[in-house]
Amino acid sequence: MNVAPSAPADPFDHPALFYRDAAEYLAGTVPFVRDGLAAGEPVAVAVPEGNLGLIRDALGDAAREVRMIDMSRAGRNPGRIIPAVLRAFADLHPGRRVRIVGEPIWPGRSAAEYVACVQHEALINLAFAGRDAVILCPYDVGGLPDEAIEDARMTHPVLVDGAGRRRSADYALERVLSACNRPLPHPADAAELSYGAGFCDDPLGRVRAFAAAHAARFGLSGDRLEDLRLIASELAANSLDHGGGSGTVRMWREDGRAVLDVSDAGHITDPLAGRRPTPVYQPGSRGLLVTQLLSDLVRVHTGRDGTTIRVYFDLDGADPLPYVRGAGDAANV
């Protein structure tokens, strides 16, 4: 990132908070929240359930003035945190400085989720560049592997711990985004269907039927099966419109999840594709946004040689709608 020396300072502030125990957690977050309330700023706390309770108890009555969000549900898919949590809150308060505690990474995230989490943390810097906002991201130094703390130093321009606040010497946005854009090999025995130019008629109907049949075979049912069917259709339509006119969809079951994998010849050059809430009055593609909002995990590998978008649905997962419904509404403000 080249910033001219004369450029005005970016009002966006994105510190990582390294904590070792509940006392350090509260010492790092509660004054941050109270200072925001005292300054009249809208404040949200989006952290996993247990930590949410800690902060709520410590705030007492003041908790009623804070938007409290269970990140383990709203942020189940790291790729939807920007549109459905961070911007959904910030966009409700246009022109005002907002303050958010956002904890997207916790012990227990799978390896595939973790890469998406790091990518998400890096993309926050792009999504909020130039906006008057501060997003404080707590990291559990005791519970997370050392690698996660090293990554946090690369995704946050500022670091905070018991010793105070300092600039991160390791901040490396472009390097992180490049490292997260990694190949996504598929299992050899995945079910496979190619569609589009040179293949069958009614490509999207065929893709929907293929996706629904295999997802049902893996154990997905009801509303979530319908959600996955929609996403399969959206991603295949993207192939027809932007991915060279054809593509391949693959499906398999992996660790209690149904996996939908769509590959085509397209190249996604916008790193925030699918992560921008779009006002309903505005035309434009929303397929990737809806994919992020409805999925339990999305991974993307894209380049000049083509794009693979991999979507995971938990077979025992909950309907995400109650946790993501603010994404579109806030964009209309």
Next chain:
Amino acid sequence: MPIPGVVRLTIQPRADSGGPPRAPLSAPPSGPAPRSAPPGLAVNLVDPPAGIEVVGEIDRTTRDTWSEALTAAAAGAGDVHLHLAGLRFIDVRGAWLITDAAGTLPPGKRIFLHHPPRILRTVLTLIGSDPLPVVVESP
């Protein structure tokens, strides 16, 4: 029930029996010749309440027919009623087109969705249709 524009887009007889009665389709008014629908989507004129019944799937393949039907329905007098019990699929753009049509309505007019599939209600929620006059009449 003369709603110019809607009749013009009425394309295929309904395949199933039952559901709301619909206006006869055999005598389209003067104007452009009836178009043929792409396979997979039929848009029928129904009455009452005045509106269109959609049977089939709305995606990239059938989008233009859907868009024209919505535009014509929104241009008629009164509220717009979409009978959607026979809608087996609608994609994100197809759902957005409903909000786009709703945005063109004069004040006081609304689009009523009769028996929309759950995925349509989900997508309308996700894309933020709240400020628009789209009413789910019978979930």
